[in-house]
Amino acid sequence: MSTLPKKNALGFYEIRLESIGGLGANLAGKMLAETGAIELGFNASNFSSYGSEKKGTPIKTFVRFCDPEVEIRDHSPIEEPHLVAVFHEALYKTVNVVSGLQPDGVVLVNTSRGFDEVRADLKLEYGTVALVDAMGIAVEEQTKVNTSMLGAMFRICDFLDPEAMRKVIRRTFEKKYPHLVEPNIRTFDRGYNEVKFKTYEVPAGTQAVPFKRAQSLLGYETQVPGGVILAQGNSIQKDLSGSRSGVLPVLDVDSCISCAACDNVCPDNCFVWEEGEDKRGRPQQILLGIDYHYCKGCLKCIEVCPTEALTSIREEVGFAEEHRVPQVFK
């Protein structure tokens, strides 16, 4: 039985997974905790942030490890983790994923980018950054991101035995989907082996940023009684780019016939129109483009497009901002 490298005052090594619904972070957290608890003899707890989260919305999954004789009584979310695992890079535009990270903690990011870029985006002053192209591995092995992320997390949590996880993967798949055993083991191993580390030294005299718990903006003096909202349509202030899981539609206006088939099926009102003129000079609606702030990348629009005007591409950082056609709200 190995020992936990670091513990907080209650004896816990704490992990927070930052993801969006649908990427399997919940399952990864469960498998990580279960392996530690059942296979390796630690005590553990695991839970997720629950609200009315739908696919694509930010979620957090928590894992606490402690020695077997320590009782876990704390139910509160993990605020000052030793390890943060970011499953979805686009998240950190809207979520402070490294909030409360211990000064000697590790942040693991699923990315194909380099250390300094990621660190700058995370606004991380110090600590260890771990990078793994979990998505790339999953695409190549035709498996899921969560398995390669698990591999990388096992590498970071060196108190856990990766062989125990391989056993769990085998047990999970061998009965129903035996053909998935090997690709998943490979995905796990690649995550384990391919994760890279870089530590940014804590400058001398630096004080750890004190953790501040976020609370909702409205209080009893500023809420309209009864929870009534008088700001209709204020969800337009939200940026849903983080809901996309890697692809987005692109409009080629030259081959677009402004038929509105895309507009009819879009759940998110992303298509932006303008009154123009048809060839005979009569007023007509013309499709201008896509408001990527709201596009969740479902690609329904591409399926119904009768021309080649709508196609999908893999999303690269910056593309959506550059090509966004903002909705005009009157």
Place this chain on the structure above:
Amino acid sequence: MAVSEDAQTEIIVAEQVTHFESGNEMAATAAAQINYHIMGYFPITPSTEVAQYLDQMKANGLHDIQLIAADGEHGSAGICYGAAMAGARVINATSSQGFLYMLEQLPTQSGTRFPMVLNLVTRAVSGPLDIRGDHSDLYYGLNTGWVILTASTPQAVYDMNIMALKIAEHSEVRLPVIVAYDGFFTSHQKRKVQYFKENEVVQNFVGPNPNPNYPNVSDPAHPVTIGAHMGGDDLLNNHYQLSVALEKAGEVYAEVAREYAALSGREHKVLDLYRMDDAEVAVFLLNSAGESAKDTVDALRAKGIRAGLVRPNLIRPFPAEQLRQALKNVKALLVGERADSYGAQGGNLTHEIRSALQVDPDNKTIILSRIFGLGGKDFYADDAEAFFQLAMDAAAKGYAEKPFDYHGYYPGDAKDALVPVMEPLHGDAYKSGLIEVTPSEDTGLLKVKLPPLRQLTAKPHRLAPGHGACPGCGALSALELFFKGIEGDMVVLFQTGCAYVVTASYPYSSHNQTFVHNLFQNGAATLAGMVDAFYELKRRGEVQISDDITFVMVSGDGGMDIGMGATVGAALRNHKMIILEYDNEGYMNTGSQLSYSTPMGHMTSTSGVGKAQKGKKGHHKDTAQILAACNIPYVFTGAESNPQDLLQKAAKAQWYANNVGTAYGKLLCACPLNWKTSDHSGYDLVKAAVDSCFFPLYEIEQGITSITYNPELKGKRIPAVEWLKGMGKTKHLLKDEELLQNFEAEIERRWSRLKLKNESSLL
């Protein structure tokens, strides 16, 4: 760090296995091991998983419990009560509104003395709606005459589920029992837990079913009358019996807890007293918070403060005597409660503790009361510290400066108050002037002229983007498309369901026009009152608004199950409104449980597929025909695959709602997540459902049925498998010839009947 003081010193008799599971999993495991006869249930977060896990186990042949998906919690309580009167062993699980909806049935069951076990996975009661945990539902149960156990950990959930049945069926109790545990904190957190390896150990502990020895309906040789009405003399005597039995349950609890400890090595005493022996200040907390605060007790003890914690495992009967003993020498006690009894200067348990102590003339404990952690607001160590600090201050002063307060509220900053983000549009802004509806002079039926849909893109949206629906949600796109056909102002009421949850998440609204929510058994009644009030205010000249404001109720297919009664009532009264159902074939908001609209054989989280079960039993509900039988002026079906058809129907529905009475429409909408398909495929799947005649597009206008899109005549009809093969939830159907034939035969039967109706205006 909390090192458990080894309480597990007794000899462990029965073999147990260690797993890593949540409270809901443990409730289901206990139920499966007991092998109850009946569970009548209705999905509600966060208790739903109990039925889901039991369904999974059932699909794999691991127990024989008959799982009955009710039409609502009132129905589920009825099913359970009926089964209990039959002498069966009965289990249920619910939360929040579900508990309140079944509340009426609970005293009926205790007053007529039929045992069962109900898991109450505690959650905030609406309104405003909040799906996370507090005890506001539980407190409504205090006066029901049910025994109430409180389980603070997933392990306790398992243990108490086993103990509960034995207490319920005890000859001197014979009362139903609630096992209450905290929504999400306990129901969903996974912990290391133990359960008995062999089901027989559990079954031996609870013993054989004693119910046949008590009055029941299953023995014609001994006929019984249950439920005769009484007068006051008799009722008082009946309630006295109940009161005595409930008191007795306290003793029985202690006995059963000891027996269970001998079997398992775990004893759940009436009161969990943590470091209370010499405590001078203490905090009283229910369930998970009571566990969390123990860490704070340890921290305070380390500083030399004599702190202790009281956490009850039983609150009905209320452990008054045990509390008097425990609090004898405590100078100040803070009672933290996750629910208020508004206006009573303290939650219910505060007053029960005060009244328990009042009996002891020597008791001098100062009682403080704090309402905290509502709606799932987390309880951190610093909250527990604040509670102890308040108790210490009171102990030092000799009185409580502020006996009652809320904990954790804040005023907010005026600069953060919500401000309108745009000038709201109304009236003419929503009139394109491009949609014309005219009654035909000869038939009276409506004719609609629509522009090319491209031109309607100039019309502002009813829904604002930025809502939280899943990528590719078929409900949101279909609703917005339908709304394009409505001219002028709208007031919408969304019943609880996905479309509500994702478009009205405080402090955000994705509704550009007026929107209200009400709980999903009652939306139609609520909108009925609203629309009639509007017309009455108008008639009296108290509001001056144009006539063409359109009232629309939006519901999922789940809301059309639990809300069917209110919907039929509104339709029979023929209020001037549209009832619009987005049917995605299940309770998708709560995690894809079956609805009555789920087609036969389709897999959901409560109609699993395994060696013992093949998806949903029984065919999908034909809601349109039910509403047609209410003889409302307009009924239709629609889908985003046929947008012109859908908009024509929207325009007609509006005309009837504005001029005649109720219009009802059902839209088939894809749910990529729970249909288990890719995000982009909703349109094609809905189109295939229409072209396979599973979901025919038709209308019933003034009683006359017309098929508005006939795939046969257009040469587009496809076999049902062409639809089914596109979804993960129906993959197994493709390999099951018998099931598939049964499904296709039902499609054909309904389609053939529809064609006959289309041909004859009399049908």
